[in-house]
Amino acid sequence: MFRKKNHSGGFVFAEFAIALPLLILLGWGLATVGLKIFYLGKIQLADYVLEEEVHDVLSRIIYDARAAKNVKAVNGAPTLTFTYRTINEIKASDGALEVGDVIADKEEHRVYILVGGLKKKGSKINYKRVEEVLANPITGDNYFGETRVTQFEFEKIGEKVLHITLEMQSEVSSHKIKISTAVYMPGCESF
Amino acid sequence: MNKINNERGFMLLNVVFLTLITSFAAMILLNSDSRIRNPQAAIRLTAIHLANEQLAMMESLAATEKRIDLNYLGKPEDLTTINFSEENPIEFKVTSTDYSEENFHYIAVKVEWTLNERKDSVTIERTIIVVP
Numbered sequence: 405m406f407r408k409k410n411h412s413g414g415f416v417f418a419e420f421a422i423a424l425p426l427l428i429l430l431g432w433g434l435a436t437v438g439l440k441i442f443y444l445g446k447i448q449l450a451d452y453v454l455e456e457e458v459h460d461v462l463s464r465i466i467y468d469a470r471a472a473k474n475v476k477a478v479n480g481a482p483t484l485t486f487t488y489r490t491i492n493e494i495k496a497s498d499g500a501l502e503v504g505d506v507i508a509d510k511e512e513h514r515v516y517i518l519v520g521g522l523k524k525k526g527s528k529i530n531y532k533r534v535e536e537v538l539a540n541p542i543t544g545d546n547y548f549g550e551t552r553v554t555q556f557e558f559e560k561i562g563e564k565v566l567h568i569t570l571e572m573q574s575e576v577s578s579h580k581i582k583i584s585t586a587v588y589m590p591g592c593e594s595f
Numbered sequence: 596m597n598k599i600n601n602e603r604g605f606m607l608l609n610v611v612f613l614t615l616i617t618s619f620a621a622m623i624l625l626n627s628d629s630r631i632r633n634p635q636a637a638i639r640l641t642a643i644h645l646a647n648e649q650l651a652m653m654e655s656l657a658a659t660e661k662r663i664d665l666n667y668l669g670k671p672e673d674l675t676t677i678n679f680s681e682e683n684p685i686e687f688k689v690t691s692t693d694y695s696e697e698n699f700h701y702i703a704v705k706v707e708w709t710l711n712e713r714k715d716s717v718t719i720e721r722t723i724i725v726v727p
Contacts (some may be wrong), residue, residue: 585644588654
C-alpha cells in the first residue's frame with residue numbers, strides 16, 4: 405500500500421512537471437494572440453473612423469459647392485464659405501430653378517472652418533450655417549478613435565472648379581489618409 | 596499493462612487538444628492580420644474622388660469651351676496615393692469614354708490601379724450636356 409501510494413505520487417508530480425510548462429506556454433500563447441487580436445481590432449476601428457470622416461467631410465463640401473452662388477476659400481487658416489441664392493433672386497430671374505439652386509428666404513452661408521490648427525492634436529473641421537452661430541465639429545470626438553487634420557487645402561483648377569485636398573491622421577493608429585477631389589459649380593458667380 | 600496504455604491515451608488527447616486550440620488561435624490571428632493589411636476600400640474611395648475630379652474638369656470644359664476632352668484633366672499629383680500603403684505608392688490610370696448622342700455625352704470615367712499584384716478598378720458615369 406505504502407509503495408503503491410509513493411509510486412502514484414511520483415507519477416502525478418512528473419505529469420505535473422510536464423503539464424505546467426505546457427499550460428503556461430498555452431496560456432501565454434493565448435494571451436498574446438488575444439491581445440494582438442484586440443489591438444488589431446482597435447486599429448481597424450480607428451482606421452474605419454478616419455476613412456469615414458474624410459469621406460463625410462468631402463461629400464458635404466461637394467454637395468454644398470455644387471449649389472453655391474459664391475465661394476470664398478482661404479488657405480492660411482483653412483476656411484471655405486459658400487453663399488446661396490435667395491428665393492427673391494430666383495423669382496427675379498425667369499423663375500426656373502437652375503441646377504443646384506438652394507431655396508432660402510435670405511442670403512445663406514455655409515462655412516467649413518478648421519479649428520485647432522493644422523497638424524495639431526485635437527484639430528477639427530467645424531461646420532456652420534451662419535457665420536455668427538456657434539460652430540459644430542464634424543470630425544473628431546469619436547469614441548473609436550480621435551483624429552486630427554493634417555492638410556485642408558482649396559484651389560481653383562478650372563473655370564468654376566474647386567479642388568479640395570483633405571488629409572487626416574488617426575491618433576490611435578497614426579495612419580494617414582489623403583483624398584483629393586474636385587467639384588464643378590455650375591451656378592457659381594464668384595470664386 | 597492496461598494502466599500504461601491508458602496513460603499514453605491521455606497524453607495523446609492532451610496533444611490533440613493543444614494542437615486544436617493553438618491552430619484555432621493562429622487562424623483568428625492570421626485572419627485579423629490580413630484584414631488590417633488590406634487597404635482596398637480606402638484606395639477605392641480615393642479612386643472614386645479622382646474620377647469625380649476628372650468629371651468636374653470635363654463639365655467645366657464643356658460649359659466654357661463647348662467641347663469634351665477625354666484626356667486626364669485633373670492635377671497630376673492626384674494620380675498617386677500612399678493611403679495605407681506608405682511603402683508602395685499606388686499609381687492610378689484614368690481612362691474616359693464618351694458615348695455621345697447629339698449634345699448629350701454619356702461619360703464613363705474608369706480609374707484602374709494595382710494593389711498587391713491584384714488589378715482593380717472603379718467606373719463613375721455622368722451625363723454632360725454641351726450646348727453649341
